[in-house]
Amino acid sequence: MIFKLAFRNISRNPRRTGITVSAILFAVMSAVFMNSMERGTWDRLIDNIVSFHSGHIQIHAKKYWEEQSLDYSFEWTEALNKSISNINKIKAIAPRIEGFALAYNYSDTSSKGVLLVGTDPEKENNMSGLENRVCKGAYFNKEDKAVLMAEGLAKQLKILPGDTLTLISQGYHGANAAGRYPVKGIVSFGSPELNKQLVYLPLKEAQYFFDAEGLISSAVVSIENRLFLKPVLKNIKAELDSSKFEVMGWDEIMPELVQAKEMDELGNYLPLGILYVVISFGIFGTIIMMTKERQYEFAVLTAIGMSRFRLAMTVWLETVFLGMIGVSGGILISLVPVGYFHFNPINMGEQYSETFEKFGMDPLMPTSLAPDLFYVQAIIVFIITSVLALYPIVNILRLKPVEAMKS
Amino acid sequence: MKKVIITEDILKVYNPKTIPVYALRHVDLEIESGEFTAIVGPSGSGKTTLLNIIGGLDSPSGGKVWVNGQEITAMTDSELINFRKDNIGFVFQAYNLIPVLTAKENIEFVMLLQHRSKAERAQRVKELLIAVGLEDKQNSRPAQLSGGQQQRVAVARALAASPAFILADEPTANLDSKSASNLLDIMLDMNFNEGVTFVFSTHDQRVIDRARRVITLVDGLVDSDVRRPPIYLPLNNPL
Numbered sequence: 001m002i003f004k005l006a007f008r009n010i011s012r013n014p015r016r017t018g019i020t021v022s023a024i025l026f027a028v029m030s031a032v033f034m035n036s037m038e039r040g041t042w043d044r045l046i047d048n049i050v051s052f053h054s055g056h057i058q059i060h061a062k063k064y065w066e067e068q069s070l071d072y073s074f075e076w077t078e079a080l081n082k083s084i085s086n087i088n089k090i091k092a093i094a095p096r097i098e099g100f101a102l103a104y105n106y107s108d109t110s111s112k113g114v115l116l117v118g119t120d121p122e123k124e125n126n127m128s129g130l131e132n133r134v135c136k137g138a139y140f141n142k143e144d145k146a147v148l149m150a151e152g153l154a155k156q157l158k159i160l161p162g163d164t165l166t167l168i169s170q171g172y173h174g175a176n177a178a179g180r181y182p183v184k185g186i187v188s189f190g191s192p193e194l195n196k197q198l199v200y201l202p203l204k205e206a207q208y209f210f211d212a213e214g215l216i217s218s219a220v221v222s223i224e225n226r227l228f229l230k231p232v233l234k235n236i237k238a239e240l241d242s243s244k245f246e247v248m249g250w251d252e253i254m255p256e257l258v259q260a261k262e263m264d265e266l267g268n269y270l271p272l273g274i275l276y277v278v279i280s281f282g283i284f285g286t287i288i289m290m291t292k293e294r295q296y297e298f299a300v301l302t303a304i305g306m307s308r309f310r311l312a313m314t315v316w317l318e319t320v321f322l323g324m325i326g327v328s329g330g331i332l333i334s335l336v337p338v339g340y341f342h343f344n345p346i347n348m349g350e351q352y353s354e355t356f357e358k359f360g361m362d363p364l365m366p367t368s369l370a371p372d373l374f375y376v377q378a379i380i381v382f383i384i385t386s387v388l389a390l391y392p393i394v395n396i397l398r399l400k401p402v403e404a405m406k407s
Numbered sequence: 408m409k410k411v412i413i414t415e416d417i418l419k420v421y422n423p424k425t426i427p428v429y430a431l432r433h434v435d436l437e438i439e440s441g442e443f444t445a446i447v448g449p450s451g452s453g454k455t456t457l458l459n460i461i462g463g464l465d466s467p468s469g470g471k472v473w474v475n476g477q478e479i480t481a482m483t484d485s486e487l488i489n490f491r492k493d494n495i496g497f498v499f500q501a502y503n504l505i506p507v508l509t510a511k512e513n514i515e516f517v518m519l520l521q522h523r524s525k526a527e528r529a530q531r532v533k534e535l536l537i538a539v540g541l542e543d544k545q546n547s548r549p550a551q552l553s554g555g556q557q558q559r560v561a562v563a564r565a566l567a568a569s570p571a572f573i574l575a576d577e578p579t580a581n582l583d584s585k586s587a588s589n590l591l592d593i594m595l596d597m598n599f600n601e602g603v604t605f606v607f608s609t610h611d612q613r614v615i616d617r618a619r620r621v622i623t624l625v626d627g628l629v630d631s632d633v634r635r636p637p638i639y640l641p642l643n644n645p646l
Contacts, residue, residue, distance in 0.1 A: 008507035305492020
């Protein structure tokens with residue numbers, strides 16, 4: 001009966017209900033669309049960055065991340081590879097050995113500090129699509145004793161495919177590392193940082209170069225969807241000895257990216273907050289009018305034996321119903337633009353495409369369809385309406401039937 | 408006869424600390440089961456105040472009230488609400504039905520608060536709709552009913568909980584003479600055939616004429632208390 005009464009009371013003043021519901025609907029629709037656009041753009045950015053190089057998850061020997069030294073390399077056995085590969089939602093694993101080196105073009109006498117990445121060509125391609133980034137020359141294979149160079153670096157050192165690159169570094173436990181390699185291909189990265197410092201060697205040759213045969217510095221894991229990060233991380237950790245290995249998610253590997261995202265989100269909260277405050281006042285106005293109009297009715301209902309608690313519950317339900325109708329409408333309507341722009345992302349046009357492409361991204365801004373974008377709005381409106389419903393509830397609890405009937 | 412209402416030395420003073428206004432002065436009353444009592448008097452004599460105190464809607468400044476053997480002046484607010492639900496039926500001057508419920512649902516409402524079974528509720532609603540002559544209006548909302556019809560629904564709602572008595576505050580004040588007469592017939596019929604106790608305040612001479620007991624209040628005091636046989640019997644009274 002309480003539900004029936006609350007629901008029917010909503011229709012008592014259709015015009016007022018319509019205005020209030022429309023205000024909530026508009027607020028929810030705007031909030032969902034704004035959040036969805038922001039989330040979608042960030043998701044695309046993060047996925048791009050993660051897929052370029054870092055992967056979603058990295059497995060290192062304990063303390064490697066802190067020291068970033070080859071001395072903390074470890075053996076990536078077939079058994080280890082199999083146990084991690086069997087974990088659900090893992091798409092690819094690329095074992096790497098990484099270290100800094102000095103790259104030298106003998107014919108031009110130019111040199112540059114580089115990040116030398118030894119990797120399995122096939123697995124690396126599965127993970128980051130490296131082969132697609134080859135812009136000159138060809139992709140390397142497992143048995144090659146040749147390098148792939150980032151485009152910016154090749155330009156600086158004036159090197160073309162077929163030229164020879166000299167690499168000098170410090171290997172495992174201080175061993176001397178030096179070698180001359182033909183350049184098999186040039187790879188292009190969107191990120192300027194990666195473009196000016198990456199050199200790839202086949203894993204076996206890099207292990208030989210660093211005098212670290214059979215060892216890797218990190219196993220880079222790519223997963224099917226970034227949303228599965230936490231459970232996959234948990235499962236990987238369960239498979240490994242925590243005293244020997246450290247397992248890190250992309251958010252730990254690139255905390256600056258997480259901070260940038262959080263800062264951007266904070267900036268978004270302010271207009272949304274203002275929007276909801278304005279809407280709250282609108283709802284509150286309706287509630288005050290409804291409470292004042294129904295003093296006599298509240299008095300009669302308590303007179304005939306309806307407990308104040310039950311009456312308060314009815315009014316609370318009414319207010320929440322009002323909010324939920326607005327939320328449902330807002331969510332349903334927002335699904336149209338959110339769905340459309342998810343599958344047909346907004347194109348930023350030529351003006352911005354160059355900037356986006358610099359970072360290896362398409363100049364597209366898709367919306368996100370993440371469920372929390374929708375249900376969080378329902379929770380916010382539920383909280384707002386519940387808090388605002390305190391006004392009539394307190395009024396009912398303090399109601400003096402005789403005075404209310406006289407008024 | 409069982410005494411359903413006893414008031415003992417009821418005093419009601421408004422503004423006791425500034426300019427005291429005495430609404431009721433030491434009112435002692437006893438109302439027995441089955442009585443059809445009119446409380447009359449000029450405006451400001453304390454009729455509504457007395458009804459409110461008997462109904463547990465207002466508390467007296469002094470004195471005690473017993474309803475159905477229980478002292479309601481000693482009850483807490485929530486105890487009073489619960490007590491009213493099971494023991495007292497109210498009919499208000501302005502009908503005060505729940506506008507979003509149909510006639511049938513308005514009558515059923517108090518029984519729902521009493522947690523009565525669905526079958527029992529359906530049976531009682533049917534009986535009451537027949538008694539007040541509104542079987543064909545059971546699915547109409549208050550706004551679709553005339554004032555007289557709304558007041559008949561209000562009487563049915565007050566009777567639905569099978570209370571010890573019904574308090575009616577000027578029940579015919581907003582009705583035309585035909586509707587008022589019709590309502591009175593129904594109330595008298597309930598009183599005569601089912602023994603329902605009615606206590607009502609009124610200015611309406613037609614109601615006063617048909618009451619079996621008339622208590623007159625003047626300036627908060629009981630000026631007279633007259634018991635008499637009814638002048639007019641209800642239409643379907645076999646006598």
